[in-house]
Amino acid sequence: MSGAEIRHIVFDIGKVLIHYDPHIPYRRLIPDDTERDWFFANVCTHDWNLEQDRGRGWEEAEALLVEKFPEREAHIRAFRRYWHEMVPHAYADSVAVLEALVDRGHDVTMLTNFAPDTFRKARELYPFLDISRGVTVSGEVGLIKPDVAIYERHARDFGLEPARTLFIDDTVVNVEGAREAGWNAVRFTDAATLRRDLAAHGIEA
Numbered sequence: 001m002s003g004a005e006i007r008h009i010v011f012d013i014g015k016v017l018i019h020y021d022p023h024i025p026y027r028r029l030i031p032d033d034t035e036r037d038w039f040f041a042n043v044c045t046h047d048w049n050l051e052q053d054r055g056r057g058w059e060e061a062e063a064l065l066v067e068k069f070p071e072r073e074a075h076i077r078a079f080r081r082y083w084h085e086m087v088p089h090a091y092a093d094s095v096a097v098l099e100a101l102v103d104r105g106h107d108v109t110m111l112t113n114f115a116p117d118t119f120r121k122a123r124e125l126y127p128f129l130d131i132s133r134g135v136t137v138s139g140e141v142g143l144i145k146p147d148v149a150i151y152e153r154h155a156r157d158f159g160l161e162p163a164r165t166l167f168i169d170d171t172v173v174n175v176e177g178a179r180e181a182g183w184n185a186v187r188f189t190d191a192a193t194l195r196r197d198l199a200a201h202g203i204e205a
Helices: 023-029 033-042 046-053 058-068 070-081 092-103 116-125 148-158 172-180 191-200
Strands: 008-011 107-112 135-137 165-169 184-187
Touching: 023 033, 023 070, 046 058, 058 070, 092 107, 092 191, 107 148, 116 135, 135 148, 148 172, 165 172, 165 191, 172 184
Parallel strands: 008 107, 008 165, 107 135, 165 184
Antiparallel strands: none
């Protein structure tokens, strides 16, 4: 438990509040498991997609890959075209925690790695993404977790005291980045564990 009272709670979004799986549309587009795994390991890789979260536009991102893999153009362009299928549902139990915290008057914000346009779509699909006090979207500020600078930017923009801030993220390196910025942080695995983690910091949800 933190030595300081928690006054600010910051949620990640993907795999904490909404499900994300890029394989979903590609199971239809590339039915062969081996070929699909090769595609994600070599063409539309995690690192490639992360640059869109940093703010690179899709036109540039697609052009880079189409030049290198022209025979894969349709599959490359399908990543953005079918992105909405990659976020098929919210985690109702996690959203319930978020809503309970907001309803109880806690200061709740969000900090997410997301491309600007896909985040706008996510907000249309999931209106609860607008119930917190605000959101820092990596692609809008040109910074990305786990860079300490994005946590510092979020704290500055929303007036957070780092030592009194608790961050919730599913990814170990992002949790570590928050701690480097002086925040408290817990790794999300499921809503029940999150409730216990919050309780350990004196927060009921």
